[in-house]
Amino acid sequence: MTSVNETSRSIVDAAVAAATDAARASVRESYETRAGWLEALAETLDSHAPELIALADDESRLGEKRLTGELARTSAQLRLFASVVREGSFLEATIDHTDPSATPPIPDLRRMLVPLGPVVVFAASNFPFAFSVLGGDTASALAAGAPVIVKAHEGHPALSRRVAELGAQALEGAGAPSGLLQLVEGREAGVELVRHPDVRAVGFTGSLAGGRHLFDLAVQRPEPIPFYGELASINPVVVTPGAVESSIDEIVDGLLGSFTMGVGQFCTKPGVVLSPAGADLAGRLATKVDADAAGDPASPPMLNDRIRAGFHDRLSGLAGQEGVDVVAGADVVDSEERTSPVVLRTTVQRVLESPEVLLEEVFGPATLIVDYDSEEDVRAALGVLPGSLTATLHAAPGEELARTLVPALGERAGRVLFGGWPTGVAVSHGQHHGGPYPSTTSIHTSVGTTAIRRWLRPVTYQTTPDDLLPEPLQEANPLGIPRRVDGQLVLADHA
Incomplete structure (x- = not known):
């Protein structure tokens, strides 16, 4: 078994600083460009499949057949989130035009979801691809525009390093900012990341004891942050x-x-x-x-x-x-x-x-x-x-x-x-993978397209000039995305 390389505190700080810079750079890029980053990650997984599957089997004992399917699922969900970014409804763009006759009067209000900033993802032991370095948490966070620092699972460190290396190369080749995807190792590094003041949210899949410890750290910070943990489930x-x-x-x-x-x-x-x-x-x-x-x-x-x-x-x-x-x-x-x-x-x-x-x-x-x-x-x-x-x-x-x-x-x-049986979780628009505590610590899903909602927060712009608004909220709707305008859902508006 490959040993874990404990990431030092100074490297943790440097990783968060790089992710913070990447967050500022990535929001300036178009949604089409961000979708391309996800597709580049999917392509690099597929093109290196034999090498990665062999590494995963050596460390996880899961077998070639199971791992082949899991890697295919992982690249597919990266592509699915690319389509989510392009389609645009995840932004929940909403426009209320000025209405002085309303009680109280309504000024021009325009609301959308924006990325939280740098987030941390704790990889799981039982899914070395689908819930690891480029798994669903990472895919949904990158789709939201949030840079990701992955805390590698000690059960598959060599695989994690290789996937992170390939992912960073793919993102660089696609023109993404440096620091968008990074990897750290070791329990102390994970704890330091949860405590770091510039980390904005955490995704975790693992044990009840470990997850609850990190959850408590996240909510007891001077500035508490969301902790999206999947912890324990008996699935009656x-x-x-x-x-x-x-x-x-x-x-x-x-x-x-x-x-x-x-x-x-x-x-x-x-x-x-x-x-x-x-x-x-x-x-x-x-x-x-x-x-x-x-x-x-x-x-x-x-x-x-x-x-x-x-x-x-x-x-x-x-x-x-x-x-x-x-x-x-x-x-x-x-x-x-x-x-x-x-x-x-x-x-x-x-x-x-x-x-x-x-x-x-x-x-x-x-x-x-x-x-x-x-x-x-x-x-x-x-x-x-x-x-x-x-x-x-x-x-x-x-x-x-x-x-x-x-x-x-x-x-x-x-x-x-x-009917049927719960093992096997489809990655789709209608999926929900979450539940009341202790199965998870939030109401959001970690599988499916609405997993992106975990890494976003709402911002409303009031009486803001059109040329200062983000494109999703501009009157002409240059992106052609679905929006709710004066209470009515408009699927595509190029007026």
């Missing part, structure tokens, strides 16, 4: 009696594939499943797990030794709770070297007695089946569930219970699925 699933009758076999197969995907190291892994007690979902799932283990007894590798140790610590604590049974994978619980799937079972009553213990995330290939006896049990369990990125409902078509469960699940999660 509810299976109704109707779904058991109509599709129990498909549910078992889908659940097995979802909670073991990526060795259970996806932030959207379904970690808790509420199921009718009579369905014996845990027993059915255990049969599948045991059959797979008999055919392939090898333990898949996790991202690194630290994550594997954390998986076993949490798993042992959960399995040792009164009223929790290990129905598959007992050998995994007993061996710190094994990482095969584990299925546990308990009841709603036990969850209600110890929610803080039983509903804590297990990062790895384990899921907890919670048997319930009634609709009241389900409602009681939902009442103690922590906030999650996703919540999934499996119900029969037209089943009356679904009408109340869909809004109830929406109170606990940022994405509600009817």
Whole structure:
């Protein structure tokens, strides 16, 4: 494993100074030019794919197939944000013309979103491309016009350095200002960046403990800043009696594939499943797990030794709770070297007695089946569930219970699925990847096009001469972008 190069305080300060200069330079460039920077980054990822995938596999153990898809996703989202910059609606340009007859009178008011300034992105362990140096946080921030300083994850330092090097070269070749994308390493460097007075926001994907520590630092600064953290999520699933009758076999197969995907190291892994007690979902799932283990007894590798140790610590604590049974994978619980799937079972009553213990995330290939006896049990369990990125409902078509469960699940999660499984997060305009605390620390998404909103703030110009206004707010709309004018949405105005 490549060692981490601890970035010194002086280099951290220099990086922030360079990013501050880049922020002033980049806002003077056209939106078309900024879109071109993103496309240049996408092209350099694609052109160096074999080299980067090999580096990522060496450090993350994720395999060539998975990493090939993840790199393609990463370059695609850079291109998607380039299209967002060109289209222009992300600016939320709004014009209210003078109206002296209004109560109170309205002066000429023109509002748009502008970049915050230099931001810091903490790379994640489990997505060395998509949530790392040129991942979604970086792509959305650069699209907003905010320079990015990436704090590399210690799980893939060599890959991070190479991607940062290629990214800087691509941006230089595209004419971008120096300092638009930089990399630092080491925990102390990350802390110093969060504290730095010229850093304007932070994006983080990682553990609850680490994220909460940095969140507290960000909001306790003399000048607090936004901290967009993705921390921990159990992603509950509810299976109704109707779904058991109509599709129990498909549910078992889908659940097995979802909670073991990526060795259970996806932030959207379904970690808790509420199921009718009579369905014996845990027993059915255990049969599948045991059959797979008999055919392939090898333990898949996790991202690194630290994550594997954390998986076993949490798993042992959960399995040792009164009223929790290990129905598959007992050998995994007993061996710190094994990482095969584990299925546990308990009841709603036990969850209600110890929610803080039983509903804590297990990062790895384990899921907890919670048997319930009634609709009241389900409602009681939902009442103690922590906030999650996703919540999934499996119900029969037209089943009356679904009408109340869909809004109830929406109170606990940022994405509600009817059928299907939460692992796999599409990058699109309609996506939301966030949820109530502790899954995230904000209301904004970290995936999809509205992730750009995190790195912007509104500014209103009042009775300002047209030639002094930013182009998106000039009367003639020279960019032809969508705007709201006197309360009406105008998709394109070249008047």
